[in-house]
Amino acid sequence: MKLGILHPGAMGSTVGAAASATGHEVYWCTQGRSRETHLRAEASGLRPVTCLQDLADGCDGLISVCPPAAALEQANAVAALGFSGLYVDANAVSPQTAGAVSAVLTAAGADVVDGGIVGPPVREGGSTILYLSGPRAGEVAACFEGSHLEAHVLGPTPGHASALKMAFAAWTKGSSALLLAVRALAQAEGVSDGLLHAWSRFGPELCSRSEATARSTAPKAWRFGGEMREIAATFEAAGLPSDFHRGAAEIYDRMAGFQHGDVDLNKVLDALLNAKR
Numbered sequence: 001m002k003l004g005i006l007h008p009g010a011m012g013s014t015v016g017a018a019a020s021a022t023g024h025e026v027y028w029c030t031q032g033r034s035r036e037t038h039l040r041a042e043a044s045g046l047r048p049v050t051c052l053q054d055l056a057d058g059c060d061g062l063i064s065v066c067p068p069a070a071a072l073e074q075a076n077a078v079a080a081l082g083f084s085g086l087y088v089d090a091n092a093v094s095p096q097t098a099g100a101v102s103a104v105l106t107a108a109g110a111d112v113v114d115g116g117i118v119g120p121p122v123r124e125g126g127s128t129i130l131y132l133s134g135p136r137a138g139e140v141a142a143c144f145e146g147s148h149l150e151a152h153v154l155g156p157t158p159g160h161a162s163a164l165k166m167a168f169a170a171w172t173k174g175s176s177a178l179l180l181a182v183r184a185l186a187q188a189e190g191v192s193d194g195l196l197h198a199w200s201r202f203g204p205e206l207c208s209r210s211e212a213t214a215r216s217t218a219p220k221a222w223r224f225g226g227e228m229r230e231i232a233a234t235f236e237a238a239g240l241p242s243d244f245h246r247g248a249a250e251i252y253d254r255m256a257g258f259q260h261g262d263v264d265l266n267k268v269l270d271a272l273l274n275a276k277r
């Protein structure tokens, strides 16, 4: 198959490399993308085309792996070009947003497969799973057979892959936000040493975990806010309280300035406690 990646970010570039490792031709579109995306695409051996129209015209399948808040906008842009191939939305979005993505592309004549990625960017076998759902999910999974990216078909129901991703990230990223909020609260109240004392007895891993969480989440926090809001919408649609993840979204929004550069727990706590309200 000829496949297009929208776009070669930290994750998308490795998804593209996995598909090309199994013999597919994988393309990307240079228009509007940053130097970092150019470098990742080149390093992954992806083939450039200059504009989205060329990508849509030349590819049998497009795989969207972009910031969650841009997933629907990206789908609209592809639908407007009359793309009628196979479109995989592999973003961290709610089943409701996945449904909206599917609706615009189906109206344009495309077939849509829902996806959700769990794990880090694909570097070695066994690290990363692409969950898929929808009537043509098996065809997408076949593109990655024998690659380092494990593709797992959940079944024919659109939205199941997104729901699974939401449930998974609700815990991983939601609990990370809670941990950082707890450290900020203790600092605001002047009881950080007391909290660390209590944790040394009753939660010995939480001190180092909160420090590691600050370092690992801060550079990506700018896009985690959108993902938390997608999770909140998923809870709401299921009749469950959504305020946990609306709060997590605000925690990550306050950390959005750390996209580039060095960061540690102290800088994150400053950002959380001194955000403009």
Ligand SMILES: NC(=O)c1ccc[n+]([C@@H]2O[C@H](COP(=O)([O-])OP(=O)(O)OC[C@H]3O[C@@H](n4cnc5c(N)ncnc54)[C@H](OP(=O)(O)O)[C@@H]3O)[C@@H](O)[C@H]2O)c1
Pocket (backbone or CB within 6 Å): 006, 007, 008, 009, 010, 011, 012, 032, 033, 034, 035, 036, 037, 038, 065, 066, 067, 068, 070, 074, 090, 091, 092, 117, 118, 119, 120, 121, 227
């Ligand atoms: N990284 C992970 O560990 C991980 C794990 C699981 C799932 N995922 C999922 O993978 C997706 C992408 O994550 P990532 O880590 O690859 O992010 P990333 O490194 O920030 O890359 C995002 C890519 O999308 C492009 N982009 C930025 N703004 C855009 C917009 N408004 N419309 C369309 N494209 C845009 C970026 O291009 P420019 O920068 O050139 O503008 C970049 O190539 C997310 O849905 C995320 O939840 C990531």
